[in-house]
Amino acid sequence: MDIWNKLYKTAAKEYRPSDVSPFVYARSVVCALEAEDGQIFVGVCIESCSGVLNLCAERVAALNMYVATGQTHIKRIIAFRDRPPYGGNSGMPCGACREFLMQLDPRNKETEFMVDYSARQTITLAKLIPNWWGTETSISQD
Template sequence: MDIWQKLYQAAKVEYHPQDVTPFIYAHNVVSALEAADGQIFVGFCIESCSGVLDLCAERVAALNMYVNSGQTQIKRIIAFRDQAPSGSGSGMPCGACREYLMQLDERNRNLEFMVDYQKRQTITLNELMPNWWGNERYQSAKQK
């Protein structure tokens, strides 16, 4: 079993869409990531009736990683609804997730997102955000 199969299987367990309360819906998008040390962490989407309170599966997985291991660097992520990513934008992170993951650790620019599970096609965060605004801030922090 390759790492992508492991990530898919770990995330798939979390897929069971449900109403948590009359205001919150969860588990309709799931994610699993591989941290820098090889540990796997999962997350699921949590949506509220106030969109600004929503948390995407990728961010929940990243928070799970940080809370449970203190790590911030991610090697790879898979995210999906009821089936593995199959190209055409499925599995792609939203802008908020892209931004959060880039801010979490500058090395995350090399993390891979699964684009097409069957073809094992991936894309890096850096390819999604080639001219990220925060590069200068990371460089300034290194010089201090």
């Protein structure tokens, strides 16, 4: 089984759109990512009546990875609703996720996102967020 198939199947198990409360809806978008060490982590979206409180599946997966292992570097990500990414803008992370992943670890610029699952077409975060402002910022990691 190729890694993309493994990521897809892992994320698909989490797809169960449901109301958590009258104000919160979850699991309508799912994500699986491959960490630098090869481990796979999942995330689900959590949407609320107040958009600012929403959490995207990609950020939840990245946070699950960090909390579990301390890792910040991501190799691959697949995110989708009821079917795998099929081209166009399907499977693409929102601007907040793009920014978060770059801030989490600038090496994530090489993270591959699945664009079209059947064609195995991917795109890197660097192409999704060109000219990232943080490239010029010097961050000490003492």
